[in-house]
Amino acid sequence: MGLFGFSFKKVKQGLAATRKALIDPIRQLLMRELSDSVIDELEARLIQSDIGVKTTVHLIEQIRKSYKAGEIKRGDEVIDFLKAHLIEMFPPADRAIHFAESGPTVILVGGINGAGKTTSIAKIAKALRDENKTVMLAACDTFRAAAVEQLEIWSQRLGVDIVKGKQGGDPAAVAYDACEAAVARGVDVLLVDTAGRLHTQDHLMRQLTKIRDVCAKKVPDAPHEVMLVLDATTGQNAINQAKLFKQAIDVTGLFLSKLDGTAKGGIVVAIREQLDIPVKFIGVGETPDDVEPFDPEKFVDALFS
Amino acid sequence: MLDHLTEKFNNALRSLSGRGKISEDNVREAMAEVRNALLEADVHYDVAKTFCDDVVKRAEGTDVIQSLRPGEQMIKIVHDELVGLMGPVDTHIMYVQPGPTVIMMCGLQGSGKTTTCGKLAAYLKKKGKSVMLAAADLQRPAAVEQLRTLATQVQDDVTGPGAVKFYGEPDKCAEYGKAVGVAVKVCRNALKEARKQHVDVLILDTAGRLHINDDLMGELRQVDKAVQPHQIYLVIDAMTGQDAVNSAKAFNEQLELDGVVLSKTDSDTRGGAALTVKSVTGKPIKFVGTGEKIDALEEFHPERMAGRILGMGDVVSLVEKAQEQVSQEEAEALQEKMAKGKLTMDDFLDQLRSVRKMGSMKTLLGMLPGMGQQIKNMDIDDEQLNQTEAIIQSMSKEERNNPDLLNQSRRRRVAKGSGTRTDEVSQLTKGFDMMSAMTKQMAGMSKLQQLRSLSGLGQQDLASFGTSGGPRLKTKERSARKRKDRKKKSRGGKSRRR
Ligand SMILES: Nc1nc2c(ncn2[C@@H]2O[C@H](COP(=O)(O)OP(=O)(O)OP(=O)(O)O)[C@@H](O)[C@H]2O)c(=O)[nH]1
Ligand SMILES: Nc1nc2c(ncn2[C@@H]2O[C@H](COP(=O)(O)OP(=O)(O)OP(=O)(O)O)[C@@H](O)[C@H]2O)c(=O)[nH]1
Ligand SMILES: [Mg+2]
Ligand SMILES: [Mg+2]
Numbered sequence: 160m161g162l163f164g165f166s167f168k169k170v171k172q173g174l175a176a177t178r179k180a181l182i183d184p185i186r187q188l189l190m191r192e193l194s195d196s197v198i199d200e201l202e203a204r205l206i207q208s209d210i211g212v213k214t215t216v217h218l219i220e221q222i223r224k225s226y227k228a229g230e231i232k233r234g235d236e237v238i239d240f241l242k243a244h245l246i247e248m249f250p251p252a253d254r255a256i257h258f259a260e261s262g263p264t265v266i267l268v269g270g271i272n273g274a275g276k277t278t279s280i281a282k283i284a285k286a287l288r289d290e291n292k293t294v295m296l297a298a299c300d301t302f303r304a305a306a307v308e309q310l311e312i313w314s315q316r317l318g319v320d321i322v323k324g325k326q327g328g329d330p331a332a333v334a335y336d337a338c339e340a341a342v343a344r345g346v347d348v349l350l351v352d353t354a355g356r357l358h359t360q361d362h363l364m365r366q367l368t369k370i371r372d373v374c375a376k377k378v379p380d381a382p383h384e385v386m387l388v389l390d391a392t393t394g395q396n397a398i399n400q401a402k403l404f405k406q407a408i409d410v411t412g413l414f415l416s417k418l419d420g421t422a423k424g425g426i427v428v429a430i431r432e433q434l435d436i437p438v439k440f441i442g443v444g445e446t447p448d449d450v451e452p453f454d455p456e457k458f459v460d461a462l463f464s
Numbered sequence: 465m466l467d468h469l470t471e472k473f474n475n476a477l478r479s480l481s482g483r484g485k486i487s488e489d490n491v492r493e494a495m496a497e498v499r500n501a502l503l504e505a506d507v508h509y510d511v512a513k514t515f516c517d518d519v520v521k522r523a524e525g526t527d528v529i530q531s532l533r534p535g536e537q538m539i540k541i542v543h544d545e546l547v548g549l550m551g552p553v554d555t556h557i558m559y560v561q562p563g564p565t566v567i568m569m570c571g572l573q574g575s576g577k578t579t580t581c582g583k584l585a586a587y588l589k590k591k592g593k594s595v596m597l598a599a600a601d602l603q604r605p606a607a608v609e610q611l612r613t614l615a616t617q618v619q620d621d622v623t624g625p626g627a628v629k630f631y632g633e634p635d636k637c638a639e640y641g642k643a644v645g646v647a648v649k650v651c652r653n654a655l656k657e658a659r660k661q662h663v664d665v666l667i668l669d670t671a672g673r674l675h676i677n678d679d680l681m682g683e684l685r686q687v688d689k690a691v692q693p694h695q696i697y698l699v700i701d702a703m704t705g706q707d708a709v710n711s712a713k714a715f716n717e718q719l720e721l722d723g724v725v726l727s728k729t730d731s732d733t734r735g736g737a738a739l740t741v742k743s744v745t746g747k748p749i750k751f752v753g754t755g756e757k758i759d760a761l762e763e764f765h766p767e768r769m770a771g772r773i774l775g776m777g778d779v780v781s782l783v784e785k786a787q788e789q790v791s792q793e794e795a796e797a798l799q800e801k802m803a804k805g806k807l808t809m810d811d812f813l814d815q816l817r818s819v820r821k822m823g824s825m826k827t828l829l830g831m832l833p834g835m836g837q838q839i840k841n842m843d844i845d846d847e848q849l850n851q852t853e854a855i856i857q858s859m860s861k862e863e864r865n866n867p868d869l870l871n872q873s874r875r876r877r878v879a880k881g882s883g884t885r886t887d888e889v890s891q892l893t894k895g896f897d898m899m900s901a902m903t904k905q906m907a908g909m910s911k912l913q914q915l916r917s918l919s920g921l922g923q924q925d926l927a928s929f930g931t932s933g934g935p936r937l938k939t940k941e942r943s944a945r946k947r948k949d950r951k952k953k954s955r956g957g958k959s960r961r962r
Contacts, residue, residue: 272574355756
């Protein structure tokens with residue numbers, strides 16, 4: 160399955176190695192007859208994936224019920240059970256990207272500090288460019304030191320256009336200029352990078368809403384996608400992040416970054432459950448190639464590895 | 465902020481007090497709730513489990529079993545245990561002679577290393593150190609430029625006797641994976657340059673990396689070997705979940721950390737990662753990052769963090785706790801008097817005594833976000849309280865009920881009786897007048913406002929009669945700094961306005 164329907168080949172070797180090393184003892188455990196201690200172990204795994212206490216308790220309850228009813232007998236059957244459950248939660252329709260019918264598609268990207276916004280934009284830009292779409296970047300992070308330079312380097316490396324403003328300038332004004340330029344130059348996709356901000360900083364969240372409003376005013380139906388970039392190592396706080404970013408800019412999907420580490424990113428399950436936000440992409444490294452469409456099956460496998 | 469945790473914790477304790485005496489079983493039951501609360505605060509599964517087992521062991525000791533107020537005892541045990549695990553505070557940076565003292569910053573991608581380098585430089589500049597910031601991240605686009613900008617900003621905008629320089633070799637930058645190992649050379653050159661320029665502290669900003677990336681971790685070990693940093697700090701995001709255990713462990717095993725910086729604590733995270741990291745590395749959390757700006761670096765306070773993890777930064781329950789110190793009727797009687805402005809010296813004495821009782825509550829109050837600061841920083845001086853008591857006790861009943869009677873000759877008598885000086889007695893009456901005026905105002909306020917103005921009291925009014933009759937309440941420089949910051953903000957920061 161490809162990112163936007165084209166194929167994706169890159170597998171991370173180092174990652175595969177570490178995962179393999181971890182898998183065997185767990186498989187052994189799970190092949191065993193289900194018992195309270197096996198269920199406890201499953202509970203530990205779920206908690207350790209950051210899926211959250213509530214969701215874990217909920218899932219474990221269901222497992223116990225099915226176990227008592229004789230529907231499942233072994234640990235590995237639980238995985239199948241959970242897989243089915245979670246896959247149902249993340250249907251393929253989730254991963255669809257909404258493109259504009261005519262004129263530029265605007266993708267607004269937000270998230271807390273250091274989540275991986277700028278890098279994720281480079282990844283999406285490259286994937287689109289490789290699909291022969293014309294791409295433009297908007298450098299709306301006018302705050303953080305060298306943030307514009309960072310995006311500019313990506314635009315040069317990828318050979319795509321960039322619209323930038325002055326350091327310390329109004330980010331909404333940059334968005335305005337970028338939308339205008341995107342329409343004028345007839346680009347296919349405009350990717351809007353924004354400064355990292357904590358969801359608890361009201362004035363900065365309002366600033367983000369303003370950027371969204373500017374896009375909406377300049378380009379019909381924009382923004383067509385609003386991606387919240389979420390660092391997979393984030394714990395329970397991610398729920399608050401998603402809630403408040405959704406309020407401010409009506410997030411349409413998550414970009415779950417840094418899944419190439421040992422963190423499982425289980426919090427997206429709770430976010431899907433509580434806020435109905437799907438996961439669209441995952442980030443698995445620092446280069447523009449390190450992006451994959453979210454694959455719930457692989458994701459669930461990794462939860463237990 | 466919604467505090468699920470407080471809720472759970474209270475539930476657990478309510479069930480304890482409802483059943484009277486504590487048995488081993490109901491402690492366990494309550495601790496299961498506490499465990500869940502810790503997990504919701506992102507404390508690692510194993511760490512939470514060990515923690516709860518330890519607390520249960522302690523709680524099963526005689527103290528709690530025989531206690532009449534099990535809930536409070538439990539809070540205290542849990543809280544103390546947390547504080548104990550996360551402390552002690554150690555923000556000391558050891559400087560070597562001759563310099564430079566070399567500090568290396570490392571951590572996962574995006575954790576806040578570069579920003580922390582800038583903040584630390586500002587911190588050191590204020591302390592009069594000359595600092596060199598060296599850019600050892602040659603891989604992330606514009607990382608060198610980011611550090612250069614921060615160095616300039618600290619040098620230009622932060623006032624302090626020190627100086628901040630920058631070292632970088634931007635021509636050595638390369639795409640991801642193509643500059644592995646180059647950092648070693650750059651760090652070596654930076655050290656040479658730092659020696660030549662006689663800087664006190666050299667700070668190395670390394671590239672973000674995964675703890676499971678052998679090549680990049682190997683690079684850090686090489687830098688470690690080549691320049692032998694005196695301090696290696698791990699910068700970790702306060703919002704990190706269960707994975708904190710893996711990354712902290714790996715970094716510590718491969719580099720032998722000296723300390724941890726917990727960044728982005730200005731978010732609404734519970735910050736359980738702090739406990740996780742401390743328990744798996746055993747290394748002190750030195751600083752916390754409290755914002756994006758260059759001065760947003762504070763020393764770590766384990767009590768505050770413990771309160772945060774437990775969700776105890778809850779004003780209402782603190783007010784309740786404060787009220788327990790004074791009985792309900794006493795409080796109501798006092799309120800009435802306050803409203804009428806009819807405060808007597810005896811009331812004043814009672815108030816002072818309850819301030820003294822509050823000494824034990826300092827830690828608790830200190831956990832209040834924002835306002836607890838002043839209270840935490842005030843020293844309640846027992847000797848001064850004794851003197852105040854002595855002075856008031858040397859007054860006649862008449863004088864205590866109506867302090868206006870205290871003319872110069874009466875004051876002399878009171879001074880003699882209490883073994884103090886006349887001016888000390890005068891100071892006290894002045895303080896009393898101030899306090900009555902204030903309490904009159906306070907009577908119309910809500911509990912929260914009262915508590916707030918109480919913290920203001922520590923800052924100004926009580927301090928003003930601190931040296932003589934009243935309790936000596938010192939507020940340290942932080943509140944003053946905060947005030948200055950506010951002023952700055954209202955003018956709009958020069959270049960860093962958003
Ligand atoms: N391992 C790994 N690192 C990533 C991934 N995505 C981003 N990063 C790294 O994370 C760090 C932060 O990424 P940025 O793209 O600068 O994050 P940002 O959200 O734009 O940061 P601010 O603009 O400062 O808020 C960089 O070092 C990136 O290389 C990923 O999927 N995997
Ligand atoms: N709110 C807040 N933001 C912070 C804090 N510390 C750092 N940041 C922000 O977090 C983001 C990442 O910080 P950096 O210093 O670039 O992180 P880094 O670890 O050097 O990142 P890489 O070099 O890409 O691995 C930036 O947007 C910073 O402004 C903090 O204490 N609070
Ligand atoms: Mg960025
Ligand atoms: Mg950096």
